[in-house]
Amino acid sequence: MILKRNFNPIKVFGYVHREIIFSLLVSMLVWIIFEFKISAIALPFSISAILGSALAIFIAFRNNSSYGRWWEARTLWGGIVNSSRILARLIITFTDSHSHQANYEKERSESFKKEMVECCIAWAHALRLHLRKQDNWEELQTYLSSDEFDTLTNSQNKPNFLQLMMGRKIYQAMSNGTLGGFDSFQMEGQLLALANYQGSCERIKNTPLLRQYDFFTRLFLYAFMLLLPFSLIGDFGRMEIGYLVIPVTLIISFVFAILAKVGEVNEDPFENRITDVPLTALCITIERDLREMLGDKDLPAPAKPFEGYLY
Amino acid sequence: MILKRNFNPIKVFGYVHREIIFSLLVSMLVWIIFEFKISAIALPFSISAILGSALAIFIAFRNNSSYGRWWEARTLWGGIVNSSRILARLIITFTDSHSHQANYEKERSESFKKEMVECCIAWAHALRLHLRKQDNWEELQTYLSSDEFDTLTNSQNKPNFLQLMMGRKIYQAMSNGTLGGFDSFQMEGQLLALANYQGSCERIKNTPLLRQYDFFTRLFLYAFMLLLPFSLIGDFGRMEIGYLVIPVTLIISFVFAILAKVGEVNEDPFENRITDVPLTALCITIERDLREMLGDKDLPAPAKPFEGYLY
Amino acid sequence: MILKRNFNPIKVFGYVHREIIFSLLVSMLVWIIFEFKISAIALPFSISAILGSALAIFIAFRNNSSYGRWWEARTLWGGIVNSSRILARLIITFTDSHSHQANYEKERSESFKKEMVECCIAWAHALRLHLRKQDNWEELQTYLSSDEFDTLTNSQNKPNFLQLMMGRKIYQAMSNGTLGGFDSFQMEGQLLALANYQGSCERIKNTPLLRQYDFFTRLFLYAFMLLLPFSLIGDFGRMEIGYLVIPVTLIISFVFAILAKVGEVNEDPFENRITDVPLTALCITIERDLREMLGDKDLPAPAKPFEGYLY
C-alpha cells in the first residue's frame, strides 16, 4: 500500500513509458508529414472525441471494478483482524470461566489458551503466504509444535489444514473439560467467519478481472493514441502551431494511459507488490493484539512504512 | 474463464463479424455515392454524437449489469467452496468428538465421515451439471451408493434431492449416536447456506438480463452504425479525404460493437462456454480440499487452463 | 418476463406511439415553416445537446433504479424458492428423525408433513395473488382444509394469516410429539425469512419509484422532442437537406423515448403484465420441488413461455 502523498516522476514514467514512447513517435511522425504539406492526413477532431468517450466507459468501468476488488480484499482482511481478536477473546474468557469447576487444571488451561491463540496467529500468517504464493513456511515454526508443522508442510491447502486443526483442538478441550457447555458452539461462529474470509480472498486471487476488459482497454487506448495526433494536427496546423501537436498529444496520452494503468495495478491485491493490501502489517497487528490479550509484554514492533510503502 | 492476456484477432473478429461487414458495406456505399457528387446525403456530425451518447447509456448499463451477474455467480461459487469446506470440517470434527463416548463405533463413524464428505462433493458436481444443463450424471456414480444413484437419476431437481439425502443422513447419525448434542443444529447452518447458493445460481441461470436491454442495444448499435458514415462524410469530403471515411467508420463501429458484445458474453455464466465461471475447476478444488481433510493422499490433479481458458 | 430475443416492431411502436406522433408533427411543422424562408426559427444545436445531457442524467438514473427494483423483486422470489425448499426439507427430516421414539405415530407424522408442505405451497401462491391484487383465492382450496380456507378468505392480509397458521401448526406438533427438541427453533428461521421476503415484496409493490423522477423525465422528454427539430433545422437547411430533419428527428426521438420507456415498464414487477417477475412460473417451481421432496410422483408440468413471455 502506498502511503506517501507525492510520487517519484521517474517511477510514474516507468509505469507508462511504453505508451509515452509510442505516442511520441506517432505525433512526431504526424507533424513531420504535415510539415511536408501533406495535409490530407488530418482527421476531424470529432474522431478523437467519440473514441475518447468510448474509451472512457471502459476506463471508468475498470477503475471501479479494480478498486472494488482492492477494497473488498482490504475489508476481508479487516474482518480477519476482527474475527481473530474475537476468537482469541472467546478462547481466553471461556477457558478462564471454568476455573471454578472441579476438573479445572490451571496448567492445561493456560497451555490450551497459548496454543490456540498462537494457532490463530499462525493461520493469519499462513493465509498471507498462501495468497502471495510465497514459500517461507518456516516462518510458522514458532507457532506450532514440530509434529503439527510437519503435517502442515505436507498439506496442499495450509490455512484450511490449520482450520481443521483448530477445530480438533476445540473438541479435544471440550471432551477433557478445559472447555464446556456451549463454548465450542460460539467459537465455531468465528472459525466459520475466518473460513469464509479465506475463501473470499482465494476468489479474488484466483479470478482475474475479466480479461476482456483488460485486453480491449489496452487495445482501444493504443487506437486512441494512434488517431489522436491525426485528429489534432488539422486545428494546430490551421493556427500555425503545428509543432505543439507533440507536447499536447503527449499530455493527453499520458493522462489516458495513467487512467488505464491506475486501475490495472490495483486489480490484484495479493502479489507482494507496493500496491498490495498490506498483509504483512495486518498480520503483525493481529499478532500484537492477540499476544497482548494473552498477557505477553514482549510484543513484536508494529510495521512501519518503508520509503512510503507498507507491505 | 479467459486467463490469457492477449486475444486471437481472428476470434475477436469472429465475435463482431456481422457488425464489421455491415459497417463496411454502408461506409463504402456512402463514399461511392458521395464521390458521384451527391453531397446531399451528408448529415451533420452532431447526429452521431447524440445517438452515440444515448447508445453509451445502454452499453454502460449493460456492461455493469452483466459483469454484476458474472461476479455474483463467481461469488456464489466461492461461497459454495467455503461452505463445503466448513461442512466437511464439521462432519469430521463432530464425528471424532464423540470418540470417547460409550456407544462410539469407529467403523460406523469413519464410514459416515466418508459418505457425508463424498455426498458434499457429489452435490457440487451435481449443481455444476444442473446449471450447465449437461446430462452425464454417471460422473456422480463414484460418490454414491448404487441405490442412492438410482433414486437420484429419477428425480427432477438433483442437487435438491442430494440436500434432502444429506439431511436424512445427519438425523440418522444423530439417532444412532454417530453424532450427538447440537451437532445437527450447526451442520444445518451449512446445508442452509448451500441451499441458498443453489437457489441464487438457478436465479441467474433462469432469468436472462432483461431482454429489452439486449434488443434495444442491438437495434441502436445498428442505427448508430448506419448513420455514422453519413455524418462523417461531410467533414471528410470537405477535407478531401473522403475515402478515409471507410477505415474510420470501421474503427469506430468496431469499438462500439466490442463494447456491446463484451457485456453480452458475460451475461450468462453457466453455459459451458469459454466465458463461463470455471465450475469444473472449482468442483475439482472442492474435491481436492475435502478429500485432503479426510486424509486421502491420492488427490485429483488441479484443473489447468487449456489454451488460456479455464472451464 | 420476456424471453424472446426479438421484439415485434408494431408492439414496440405501440409503447411509444404518442412520442413518435408528437415528434412527427413538430418536425413536419418546423420543416414547413422553414421552407417558407422563415429561418428565424432555427436554434443553435447546442440547445439540444445541453438538454439531451440533462435528460440523460434522469433517464440513466431511472433505468438503474427501475432495473434495481425488478432485480430485487426477482431476488426476493429467488429467496422464497430457497426458503420454501429448506423449510420443506426441515419439516420432512425433522418429523422423520423422531421415528425411533416411543410416541411416534406414523400416520400423524405423515399427515403433518403433507399438511405443512402444502401450507408452504399455499403461502407462495397466496403471496402471488396478494401482490398482483388478484382475487381467485379459490386456487388455494386444494392446499387447505375447508375450515382453514374459510378463515383465510375472511382475513385481510392472507399470506400473513398463513404464516400465523404455520406457526401454530409447528407448536401443536411440538406439544404432541410429532416434533421435538429444537425443531421449532430451526424452523422459525425459515418462517422469519419468508416473512421478511413478503414484507420486502410489499414494499416494492406499495412504493412506486419516486413520482418526481417519472413526471420530470416525461416532461423533459417532451421538451427535448419539441426543441430538437428547431435546433436541427439550421444545420440541415444550410446543407440543403431540410426535409431530412423529419426522419432524423424521428430516429433521435424514438431512441430517447425508448430509453425512457424501458425503465418505466420494469418499475413495477408485480402487475400481471408481460414485464412482470414470472411469479406463476416460480410458484410452479416451488410446488414441483416441494411435492417431489414429499415423494409425490404426479408433479404439475413446469411453466412454459407463451409467445415468448413467461408469467
Added chain:
Amino acid sequence: MILKRNFNPIKVFGYVHREIIFSLLVSMLVWIIFEFKISAIALPFSISAILGSALAIFIAFRNNSSYGRWWEARTLWGGIVNSSRILARLIITFTDSHSHQANYEKERSESFKKEMVECCIAWAHALRLHLRKQDNWEELQTYLSSDEFDTLTNSQNKPNFLQLMMGRKIYQAMSNGTLGGFDSFQMEGQLLALANYQGSCERIKNTPLLRQYDFFTRLFLYAFMLLLPFSLIGDFGRMEIGYLVIPVTLIISFVFAILAKVGEVNEDPFENRITDVPLTALCITIERDLREMLGDKDLPAPAKPFEGYLY
C-alpha cells in the same frame, strides 16, 4: 410520498421560483445590453458546456445519494413492518404453545398477548413521532397502562424506553410461566432487529447529506444560470433571434434547477412533508396486521392518499 402521476405546474413553479426569476432577470438584462450593440459581453458557448458538465457531476451525485437515503429509510420501515409482524406472531404462538402446561392461566396469557402486541404497535407510533419531532404523545395513551404512559412521557428517548419495557415484560412472563424454554431467546432476535432499525432511522434523521454537496450545488447552479445567457447570446445574436435567448435560458435553467431540487426534497425523509416516507400509513398497516393476528375484528381503516399524497 407522492402518488399522483401529474403535478400541479404552479406548485412546481413554487419550488423553483427563485431560480426562474433570477434567470429571467439575467437573461433580459443580457438581451437588452446586447440590443444596444454591446456585443463584447458575449462569451463562447463552451463556457456553459464545461460548467454544465461540472454541475452535472454534482447533481447526479446528489440525486443518487438523496434517493439512496429515501429508499434506505423506506426499506428500514419495511423492515419494521416485517419485524413487528414476526414479533407479534412469536408472542401469540409462543404464549399459546404453553396452553397444555400445568401452570397455564388463560387470562394471564391472553392479557400478556394483548399487552405485548399493543406495545409493539405503540413502539412503531412512538418511533414515527420521535423521527418527525412531533409532540402528540397522547396518541400512545390507548396502547399503554397509565403508569407506563407516565414514565414514558418523562423519558427522553421514548422508543428506546418502550424497547426496555418490552424486554422487561418478556422476562417477567418467562419467570411466571406465561412463556418458557427458549421463547425469550427467539423474541430477542426481533427486539434486536427493531432496535437496529430505530438506530438507522435516527442516523438518517440526524445526519444531513454532507452540506458541502448542498452548498456547492446551489452555488454552481447560480454560477451556471448567470453565465448561461452570456454564452448563448453570441450564437442567438448572429442568427438574429436575440430575443429567443430569454425563453431558451429559462427552459435550460428550469431543467437544471429541477434536477437540483428533486434531489433536495428527498434528502430528509422524516420531516412531515409530502415527500416523506409515509410513516403514518405504515404505522396503520402495522396496527391493522397485528390487531388482526390478535383476532380483533374492528381494525382501523387503511390510510388513503389525500390529494395524491400519502403521509
Added chain:
Amino acid sequence: MILKRNFNPIKVFGYVHREIIFSLLVSMLVWIIFEFKISAIALPFSISAILGSALAIFIAFRNNSSYGRWWEARTLWGGIVNSSRILARLIITFTDSHSHQANYEKERSESFKKEMVECCIAWAHALRLHLRKQDNWEELQTYLSSDEFDTLTNSQNKPNFLQLMMGRKIYQAMSNGTLGGFDSFQMEGQLLALANYQGSCERIKNTPLLRQYDFFTRLFLYAFMLLLPFSLIGDFGRMEIGYLVIPVTLIISFVFAILAKVGEVNEDPFENRITDVPLTALCITIERDLREMLGDKDLPAPAKPFEGYLY
C-alpha cells in the same frame, strides 16, 4: 460534521487558495502575452474539453469513494449506538430476570449493572480517542475502577482491552449467579458486533483512499488549470474580449478545484476536524441513552453544534 447551510466565502477560499492563485497567475500571463500579439500560444478549446472529461472521471470516482468512506464510518458509529443500547438493555433485563432466584443479591446485581453499562460507555469514548489518536485517557477514569484504569493505560489497543474486560465480567457474573442460563450467549452477540464495528473503523482510519487517485487528481487538476487559459484565449481574442479570459478561467478553475477538494476533506472521517463524523456528539448520545436506561436522572447535556459544526 458541518450543519450550517451557507459557508463563509473566506473559509472556502482558504481551502482552494493555492489553486486560485495558480490559476490567476497563469491566466494573467496568457492574457499579457496574447496582448503582445503573440497569438501562436492559443490552443484549440477541444484540448480543455478532453482533459476536463478525463479529470471528471477521476473527480467523480473520488467523490463517490470518499463519500462512501464517510457514510460507512457514520453507519458504523450508528451501529455502535444501536449495539450499545441493545447490550445495555440485555445487561439490565437479564440481571433483573434473576431477581426471583434463591441466590439473588440485590446489591451485587445493581453494581454489576452499573459497572457493565459504564464499561460500555467507556468503550465508546475509548474508541473515539483511539480513532482520533488523542491522548486524554483520563476522560475514562470516571467509568472504571482505579485498578482497571491503570491496566488500561498500559495496554496498546485500549478498546480491545475493554472488550476483554467486559467479556471477563460477564463470565464472572455467570459463575456467581448474577447472570445465568443463556445470558452470556446472547450478550456475546453484541460484544461481537461492537468488536466488528471497531475493526471496521480502524480499517477506514488506517487505510487512506488509494494514494494514486489523490496524487493524479491533483496532478491532472493542475495540468487542466495550466492549459485552460491557453485553450480559451483563442476564442476570447477573436471575440475581442481577451481580458475576460482571466475571470472565466478563475471561475472554471474554482469549480473544478472545489469538486476535487470536496472529496478530499471527507476522505478521512476520524481526524478531529470540522468534517469529521461527529464522534463526540455520538458518544454523548450513547451516554445519555444508557444512563437513562439505568435510571439516572442527571444526564449529560446533548451535544450542540458550535458555529455550525458538530464534533
